Amino acid sequence: MLATQSILSATALQSVIAGQSHVHPKHGARSRSVFSGELLLTALIDAFSILVIFLLMSFSSTGEILYIGKDTQLPKASLAEVLERNPVIKIENEKLFLEDKEINFSSLIPALLDLRKQFSETRPGEEYPGILTVQADRRVKYEILNQIILAASGAGFGDIRFAVIMK
Amino acid sequence: MRHNKKHLDFELNLIPCIDLLSVCICFLLLTAVWLQVGSLNVKQAIGGQSASETEKVPQLWVTMGAAGDLILNVKQSAKIPRKLSSLSLKGVQGRSDLAELNKAVSQIKTLDPELKTVLIQPRLQSEYEEIIDLMDEFKKTGLTDLGVVPL
Numbered sequence: 001m002l003a004t005q006s007i008l009s010a011t012a013l014q015s016v017i018a019g020q021s022h023v024h025p026k027h028g029a030r031s032r033s034v035f036s037g038e039l040l041l042t043a044l045i046d047a048f049s050i051l052v053i054f055l056l057m058s059f060s061s062t063g064e065i066l067y068i069g070k071d072t073q074l075p076k077a078s079l080a081e082v083l084e085r086n087p088v089i090k091i092e093n094e095k096l097f098l099e100d101k102e103i104n105f106s107s108l109i110p111a112l113l114d115l116r117k118q119f120s121e122t123r124p125g126e127e128y129p130g131i132l133t134v135q136a137d138r139r140v141k142y143e144i145l146n147q148i149i150l151a152a153s154g155a156g157f158g159d160i161r162f163a164v165i166m167k
Numbered sequence: 168m169r170h171n172k173k174h175l176d177f178e179l180n181l182i183p184c185i186d187l188l189s190v191c192i193c194f195l196l197l198t199a200v201w202l203q204v205g206s207l208n209v210k211q212a213i214g215g216q217s218a219s220e221t222e223k224v225p226q227l228w229v230t231m232g233a234a235g236d237l238i239l240n241v242k243q244s245a246k247i248p249r250k251l252s253s254l255s256l257k258g259v260q261g262r263s264d265l266a267e268l269n270k271a272v273s274q275i276k277t278l279d280p281e282l283k284t285v286l287i288q289p290r291l292q293s294e295y296e297e298i299i300d301l302m303d304e305f306k307k308t309g310l311t312d313l314g315v316v317p318l
Contacts, residue, residue: 041181041185042181044185045181045184045185045188048185048188048189048192049188051188051192052188052191052192052195055191055192055195055196055199056195058199058200059195059198059199060199060200060203065204066204068202068204074204075295075296075299075300076299077205077207077299077300077302077303077306078303078307079207079303079306079307080205080206080207080303081205081206081207081208082205082206083204083205083206084206133206136295137295138294138295138296138299139294139295139296140294140295141291141292141293141294141295142289142290142291142292142293142294142295142298142318143291143292145295145298145315146291146317146318149211149315149317150317152211153211153212153317157211158210158211158212159208159209159210159211160208160209160211160315161206161207161208161209162206162207162209162295162299162302163204163205163206164204164205164206164207164299165202165203165204165205166203166204166205
């Protein structure tokens with residue numbers, strides 16, 4: 001009685017697919033007890049489908065190239081280009097990282113030259129692109145960035161890409 | 168005649184659908200990238216070529232002053248009148264006046280459409296965000312070749 005008088009069963013009877021979207025715990029009417037609940041799954045599948053569509057639309061095939069620390073806020077820009085995978089120099093809490101390895105400002109040029117060397121060893125005959133991605137907090141002073149730019153120029157990295165959040 | 172009446176009602180088994188959708192949602196949630204990170208590209212001179220060999224293209228030099236002040240200097244362009252080749256823009260509340268900058272650069276750009284190169288000269292105390300804001304504003308006005316002057 002409880003099952004037949006519930007709102008769920010009433011809506012199920014009126015729906016187009018009628019009773020076909022129910023879970024029957026013990027299959028069939030013969031085993032249906034008075035207290036067996038019927039779960040309407042159509043609404044659940046609708047919600048799941050909408051979620052899947054939304055997530056698929058916001059899915060990025062490139063994945064996360066940068067790992068941004070909780071203390072770092074990247075600056076925002078509206079006309080930014082798509083970020084590509086290149087060597088990353090990161091400034092976090094006034095510390096300098098090259099490819100997630102902490103280094104000193106004084107050893108930045110040798111470290112960048114090492115990257116070039118590794119590239120030429122692994123891909124002989126190929127020209128080194130000389131691209132560098134800089135990831136820094138929006139409040140960082142140019143005083144620090146200047147050292148990176150100077151080191152990049154010194155090591156032959158002529159293309160610097162500043163990581164930003166797209167507006 | 169005897170009709171072999173088949174039962175036409177059937178039950179859709181929705182459990183596998185729910186399983187599949189749940190797996191899809193979990194995978195997509197785990198791999199989702201919530202922040203769209205992009206990049207502003209800057210071309211730096213790395214030497215190797217003498218100044219006399221370098222092609223003379225119109226350039227806009229922007230010097231960042233204290234309190235958001237900006238000094239614009241157009242170099243190597245014969246199309247820009249002297250009045251416009253050197254401009255000074257006052258900052259607003261310690262930040263650069265981007266609206267005024269856009270207006271001034273658009274005016275310069277209409278006089279010399281070949282102007283595409285901007286060289287930004289920040290102060291040591293300039294914030295990274297201020298430099299990026301300027302770059303973004305220049306990109307909006309069609310100046311795409313950006314550079315930052317090392318100090």
